[in-house]
Amino acid sequence: MIRERVGGVPRRSALTHCGAALALGVLHAASFGPLAGWWLQLLALAGLIVILYGVKQPPSASRHFLSVLCFGLGSFVAGIGWMYVSMHRFGGMPAPMAAAAVVLLSLYLGAFGALAATLARRLGGAGAATGAGDGQWRPGFGPALIFAGCWTLGELARGYLLTGFPWLSIGYAHLGGVLHHIAPTLGVYGVGTFAALVAFGLALVAISLHQRRSPLVGLALVVLPAVLALSLSGISWVQPRGPELSVRLLQGNIAQDLKFDPARTRAAMATYVDMVEAGTAELTILPETAWTVPWRITPPDFAARLTRYAAAGNALVIGMPLETGAAGAADQGRNVANSVALIGANGRVDYRYDKRHLVPFGEFVPALFGWFVRMMEIPLGDFARGSATQPALQFGGQSIAFNICFEDLFGEELALQVRAGATVLINVSNLAWFGDSHALDQHLSIARMRALELGRPMLRSTNTGVTAVIDREGSVVAQLPTGVRGTLESTVRGAGGLTPYARYGNLPALVMALCLVAAGAGLCSRARRRTR
Numbered sequence: 427m428i429r430e431r432v433g434g435v436p437r438r439s440a441l442t443h444c445g446a447a448l449a450l451g452v453l454h455a456a457s458f459g460p461l462a463g464w465w466l467q468l469l470a471l472a473g474l475i476v477i478l479y480g481v482k483q484p485p486s487a488s489r490h491f492l493s494v495l496c497f498g499l500g501s502f503v504a505g506i507g508w509m510y511v512s513m514h515r516f517g518g519m520p521a522p523m524a525a526a527a528v529v530l531l532s533l534y535l536g537a538f539g540a541l542a543a544t545l546a547r548r549l550g551g552a553g554a555a556t557g558a559g560d561g562q563w564r565p566g567f568g569p570a571l572i573f574a575g576c577w578t579l580g581e582l583a584r585g586y587l588l589t590g591f592p593w594l595s596i597g598y599a600h601l602g603g604v605l606h607h608i609a610p611t612l613g614v615y616g617v618g619t620f621a622a623l624v625a626f627g628l629a630l631v632a633i634s635l636h637q638r639r640s641p642l643v644g645l646a647l648v649v650l651p652a653v654l655a656l657s658l659s660g661i662s663w664v665q666p667r668g669p670e671l672s673v674r675l676l677q678g679n680i681a682q683d684l685k686f687d688p689a690r691t692r693a694a695m696a697t698y699v700d701m702v703e704a705g706t707a708e709l710t711i712l713p714e715t716a717w718t719v720p721w722r723i724t725p726p727d728f729a730a731r732l733t734r735y736a737a738a739g740n741a742l743v744i745g746m747p748l749e750t751g752a753a754g755a756a757d758q759g760r761n762v763a764n765s766v767a768l769i770g771a772n773g774r775v776d777y778r779y780d781k782r783h784l785v786p787f788g789e790f791v792p793a794l795f796g797w798f799v800r801m802m803e804i805p806l807g808d809f810a811r812g813s814a815t816q817p818a819l820q821f822g823g824q825s826i827a828f829n830i831c832f833e834d835l836f837g838e839e840l841a842l843q844v845r846a847g848a849t850v851l852i853n854v855s856n857l858a859w860f861g862d863s864h865a866l867d868q869h870l871s872i873a874r875m876r877a878l879e880l881g882r883p884m885l886r887s888t889n890t891g892v893t894a895v896i897d898r899e900g901s902v903v904a905q906l907p908t909g910v911r912g913t914l915e916s917t918v919r920g921a922g923g924l925t926p927y928a929r930y931g932n933l934p935a936l937v938m939a940l941c942l943v944a945a946g947a948g949l950c951s952r953a954r955r956r957t958r
Contacts, residue, residue: 440489443477447493450474451500451536457599458505459867464603467596468625475573475629478543479565480636487544494543498536503528505594506535508863512788516682516859535584535591542580546573549943550950565630566643568953571946574622578615578939582932585615585836589786592835596621598871601878601900604652607659609878609900610925613837615935619942620651664881664898667849667922668823674707675885675914677893677906678716682858691718692725699728701913702735702742708822709741711887714764714830714856717746721767721775733773741821742769745830745854745887748778750810763810764789766828766854768819777819779828780812783836788859815842824849824920831855832869834876834884838931844880845928849920851882856889862909866891874900879927883918 450473457467474497478490507528514524550569577596585592597617600606605624608617627647634641678701680694698716717724721744724732736742748765763780770776784790789809819826827848829840834853843851853873857866870892877884878900886894891908895916906912926934 440492443489443493444496447474447477447496448500450477451497451502452504454497454501455503455505455594458594458871459864462599462867462871464600464605464621467599468621468628471596471622471625472628472632475626476632478547479569479629480633487547490547491540491544495533495536495540498539499529499532501594502532502535505868506532506865508860508865511861511863512859515861538580538584539577542576543573545579546576546943549576549947565626565633566949566953567647568946568949570623570626570630570647571942571949573626573946574619575939575942575946577622578619578935579943581618582615582936582939585932589783590836593832593868593872598868598875601871601874605655606878606900607655609875610661610663610881610927611658612935612938613879613927613932614875615932616938619935619939620655623651624648663925664921664923666919668920670917670919671709671822671824671850672707672917673885673895673915674705674710675887675893675895675906675916676701676710676712676716677888677891677910677912677914678713679890679909679911680716680858682856682889694718695725695728697911698744699731701911702732705913705915706738706740707915708739709826710735710743711852711854711885712742712744713887713889713893714745714766714854715747716889717744719746720748720762721746721769729773732769733771736769736773737771743767743819743828743852743854744769745856747809748775748780750780761810763812764830765812766830779816779819779830781809781830781833782812782814782816783833783839784809784811785832815846818843818846818848826850826852828852828854831857834869834873837876837879837927840876840880841928841931844882845924848882849922850885850918851876851880852885852887854887858890862890866908870894870902870905874902879925881923881925881928882921885918 450470454467454470457463457470474494477493509531510524510528513519513527514521546569550572581592581595584590585595595614595618597609597614600617600621605617605620608620612619624647627644630644630647631641634644676698678694678698680697695717698712702710732742743766745766747762748767749761750763765778765780767775768777825847827843829851830853834840840851855869857869870886873884873886874896877896877898881898883898884896886892886896892905893914894905895903895914895918897903898921904914904916906914
């Protein structure tokens, strides 16, 4: 009987591999939260590599692609499934369509890894087998270098193409692990490159032991990146700068389904005004869209109370929509920007920052997708884009740069602020769109990585969590519980000097990835010539 085959292997075996890859992808998502373990990320990716490379014959390009696509599908559906909440519960999209949208987005995001793995297979000449006449396919240094380099190129492409969505880049799972010491030099993508090398090494150890061969090559791939990371751990790139500031970070915990209800707007404002007046600090920060209307529409009694607070020497920053036309906003035919505003002692907006990296579908409508947004009932969905270069807030001897919500995903953009002199970074967010989900912890990890990469403390003021103070080494100094109303009081001192990442952004990681691919291809080509 002839067994039907897919890509050179029995169909049943191919389906088994795809199912295993899907399960490993779900496990991979857990490494970013709720389990949050760097070791779990390595094991999940190593398991995928065993599926791709731990066979007796070179797998076909189609099997490579399908296996990694299934891995990405499992990883992203489990990792960003919280998007369903925003589209269905708050956006009013029918449940089947919201679920389908999450799956389609996950397939799109997973395709970057699938294409990267397929390219790695092609450049490696289907594996660069050492060939001993036993039919075993023996990946070594060459395929490992190509795989790590291609994976990084795929993540970089995902972070830039169509405005970019680098959420769940593998480097984020390594906060607190050995490899995170690489972040100030090469950023999250560089951490991911070395994580891919280590994962390949673990897989190669397992493959070698199964084939009863020496695991030394795999062990080297595990040990060498760790040694390099540890060698960077003692370098201090930045130094404390300026005086300490006392800060208050407010977390209003305003229900999202009530937040934009006009009847509830005044009640939400009243909540925040009471919270502001309950204490004093040099700098008080309210979350993204704590105000759902521009400052000029604030009820006079609330505006007067907050003006008195500011006039007493307490700087007050509020997340709110602001009309375009003032400094910072690049008017693109839209009337309102997603902004933060410093309320001055005169009752006016003395400083503003306008969000410049907008969320597709949430803050602007991509061409040809108006029908998709019309299906949802989310207000304020089409903002003006802020200027790429906006001045920092000079206050209390510190230069304070703001970013709003998912802008902290883009380290190369925050690096521009740091190179311009920012000593403190502040993120204001409203993740109530995603309920009490793992999106909150994932976003905290992103902020921690930015602080580590750039050598700057990061303050986070959020509506529902995670409101936190993060030091310049990426460690959480203090935080509020999620899903509660509260005020986080702390102090922060800025930092000066530039880490290599702050100076060069993602360019070194890109160059390193290209060099690894070239070096790996050279090693594979040499191995093939030796076996002819």
